[in-house]
Amino acid sequence: QKEVEQDPGPLSVPEGAIVSLNCTYSNSAFQYFMWYRQYSRKGPELLMYTYSSGNKEDGRFTAQVDKSSKYISLFIRDSQPSDSATYLCAMKNTNAGKSTFGDGTTLTVKP
Amino acid sequence: GAVVSQHPSWVICKSGTSVKIECRSLDFQATTMFWYRQFPKQSLMLMATSNEGSKATYEQGVEKDKFLINHASLTLSTLTVTSAHPEDSSFYICSASTGLAGGRGTDTQYFGPGTRLTVL
Numbered sequence A: 001q002k003e004v005e006q007d008p009g010p011l012s013v014p015e016g017a018i019v020s021l022n023c024t025y026s027n028s029a030f031q032y033f034m035w036y037r038q039y040s041r042k043g044p045e046l047l048m049y050t051y052s053s054g055n056k057e058d059g060r061f062t063a064q065v066d067k068s069s070k071y072i073s074l075f076i077r078d079s080q081p082s083d084s085a086t087y088l089c090a091m092k093n094t095n096a097g098k099s100t101f102g103d104g105t106t107l108t109v110k111p
Numbered sequence B: 001g002a003v004v005s006q007h008p009s010w011v012i013c014k015s016g017t018s019v020k021i022e023c024r025s026l027d028f029q030a031t032t033m034f035w036y037r038q039f040p041k042q043s044l045m046l047m048a049t050s051n052e053g054s055k056a057t058y059e060q061g062v063e064k065d066k067f068l069i070n071h072a073s074l075t076l077s078t079l080t081v082t083s084a085h086p087e088d089s090s091f092y093i094c095s096a097s098t099g100l101a102g103g104r105g106t107d108t109q110y111f112g113p114g115t116r117l118t119v120l
Helices: none
Strands: A004-006 A011-014 A019-025 A032-038 A045-051 A054-058 A061-066 A071-076 A085-092 A105-110 B004-007 B010-013 B019-025 B032-038 B044-051 B067-073 B076-081 B090-097 B109-111 B115-119
Touching: A004 A085, A011 A019, A019 A085, A019 A105, A032 A061, A045 A054, A045 A061, A045 B109, A071 A085, B004 B090, B010 B019, B019 B032, B019 B090, B019 B115, B032 B067, B032 B076, B044 B067, B076 B090
Parallel strands: A011 A105, B010 B115
Antiparallel strands: A004 A019, A019 A071, A032 A045, A032 A085, A054 A061, A061 A071, A085 A105, B004 B019, B019 B076, B032 B044, B032 B090, B067 B076, B090 B109, B090 B115
16 A cells, blocks of 8 residues: 555646645655646646645645645645646655655646 | 756667766755656656765665766766666656755755656
8 A cells, every 4th residue: 555645637627616636645654745736747846835734825725734634635726727737745754854755636727 | 946957858868878867956955865757647756865975875676776876066966877778768857855954944845857768
């Protein structure tokens, strides 16, 4: 069983929709949680970085962490065609350590 | 924001030759750099972690003699694929870690744009 499981998708939504991307994990030692966006043939770009449980908002993006359920989510409001990409969740035990990545969810936002 | 560059972005080589990929942190010092491999429509596979001035730590199943990593300075790490074969064709991505001194109180990984290697 993988340490990090990510909803595989692909996901296709109309422009303006609210998107929910999710990951579950099994390692209770994970404390730092990240979401990356990766466009085709490009390196991942850090979107959100959260520590422990709670919500964090940045513009149209909201990251949610529920450590009791070992479940994290990324919400995208008012989705745009430019949001079309693969989204990767990642998490790690310590502040300065290697991250474990999910397999990614490919999102397509149709105009 | 922190910028990480990779060079070359795309390389084609003949089977049996060696290829060197450079990863540079342009506006910050990176004590730790990570090298990943990514196959089409698959996630990132961590190959090794390198710290400046010390030997890289390789993940299980990664041949250290085939994938040579050098982290000579706080801004440069190189990955050399030795005696490349077609099965080594992949997308190689590096990331550089800001460390806790990055000013944000958190250690953040910034990724390079990747290098697409095709071995004929």
